[in-house]
Amino acid sequence: MTPAGSHRISINDTTLRDGEQAPGVVFSLAEKLAIARELAAAGVDEIEAGTPAMGEEEVEAIAAIVSANLPLRVGAWCRLNESDVDAALRAGVKMVNISAPMSRLQMRVKLKAEPHEVAARVTRVIGYAREKGLEVALGGEDSSRADLRDIGLIAGAAAKLGVFRFRFADTLGLLDPFSTYEYIKRLRDETGLAVEFHGHNDLGLATANTLAAIRAGASHASVTVLGLGERAGNAPLEEVCVALPRTAEARTGVDPTRLAALAELVAHAARDSIPRAKPIVGADIFTHESGIHVAGLLSDVRTYQGLDPAMLGRQHKVVIGKHSGLAALRSICSAIGIELDAKAGAALLARVKAIAKMTKSLVPDGRVRQLAREEISKHQRGRSDQTAQISGEL
Ligand SMILES: [Zn+2]
Known part of the structure; x- marks a missing residue:
């Protein structure tokens, strides 16, 4: 299924973090471990195992996943402060996604800060995480409502500290594939940073936007199994992995024959059922x-x-x-x-x-x-x- 000459895209699954943020979804530790194992067996490159700042139980769950020594990278999600970084360190991860608001609205409401102040705070917190030996990706929350100059300023500050990636988050699922392509292309041209696309599905366009981002130069796709996540959910892992080789001359390391079992496992853990016509994994699609x-x-x-x-x-x-x-x-x-x-x-x-x-x-x-x-x-x-x-x- 891999076209000759296609480039390899890294899959970062956030079922255990964004997926569990879906209303009413609670994964037990055993379920989290089972999902992490199945994601590794399917060939996923990286997982976001949780939000350490949620408390010691979450820290311990992430630590258990780290200790399982699975053949994938395990990261944690942090807000823009040192105490979140400390919690991630207690969980034993080597990698964190430190999230900072990119839109002026979210900067003001969440941090009461202007772009240069957010850039300074990014420098301080990411500097702290780097000193502690963590690999850091900068998460650009609400990037799709941001001015690219603000993203350039803040991502530029982070790049000086050696962040390995910028996550362009379409937090509210507002983009279409055409605007996604333009944003990611400009971002890549102007910052040169590796880009991960994190798309929400409020308009039913999360998969299409992820494919457009990859065509524009994004090298990492942030996804969840079955698209489980906030509100209308995220870009589904199974759709992105199967569609990529057909539409964007790109491939992933994910084994498509394992997608159905993975979907069953996550649906069961989420106490949800898989719609019969759900693309790739629905019971009736063939x-x-x-x-x-x-x-x-x-x-x-x-x-x-x-x-x-x-x-x-x-x-x-x-x-x-x-x-x-x-x-x-x-x-x-x-x-x-x-x-x-x-x-x-x-x-x-x-x-x-x-x-x-x-x-x-x-x-x-x-x-x-x-x-x-x-x-x-x-x-x-x-x-x-x-x-x-x-x-x-x-
Ligand atoms: Zn999200």
Whole structure:
């Protein structure tokens, strides 16, 4: 699935931090460890394991994840103050994302500060974290409502202290892919800093914006499993990883065949269910009912296949319902050696459609086969009655 010449994008999963900020979501320590392990097994490069400033229980949970020695980088999220950095140090992480507001509105409301004061505070706090031996990424909160000159000033101050990355956060999910591309391109051209894009999904554009950011030069994508996160959530890990090689000539180290299990694990831990049509991991994304689509797929799978299910360790499934056609019925019956002639097929189709309409649901394969047997024997009886009648006449 990796196009030749594509460049490698680093995936930073924040399910355990931003994901747990989704309303009502609480992960236990065991669940956090299981999720971190599964993310590592899937090939995620980096995780944001939590917010140490939330308290000692969170510090201990992050410490447990660090101690698991998983083959990925474990970071923690900090606000712009030394005590958050101290809490991260207690958790034992080697890397932190220190977040600072980038929009004038958030600077004033949250820090009562102007851009030059935020830059000074960034210098002080990041300087402190660097002295303590931490690798630091600067998190640009509300970057999408910021003046790029302010970002340049603050990120420039951080760059002097050796931060390894700037996180451009579309905190409120306001961007579209076109504006994202422009912002990230200018940011890359003007600061030269490695950029991570962190997109929220308020307009349903988080994945599209992440892909646009990568096309514009971002090298890191901040995502969560199933898009779990604040309000409408974040860019979903599974969508970004599968879409990247197709749309942005980029690839990740994530194994697509592990995405379904990862999604199940996170959904279960979040006490949530996965919508059946959820891209990449939904139960029904390779399930086909429509007669036209099924006939096309059965004669040449490429007719209606955009995404190869095998790439995700899955397969196509044909189901019978109101929109089914004869090809689907024949396929389901012939799988167990029942062959339908035209007459029995037409009668069966009429019956299953009537049942689907009446029950407002699919007709299970077993029921379809039972009805098929009935129709075949009915037609055979009809034929032998006819033969008997003809012999009698003779
Ligand atoms: Zn966020």
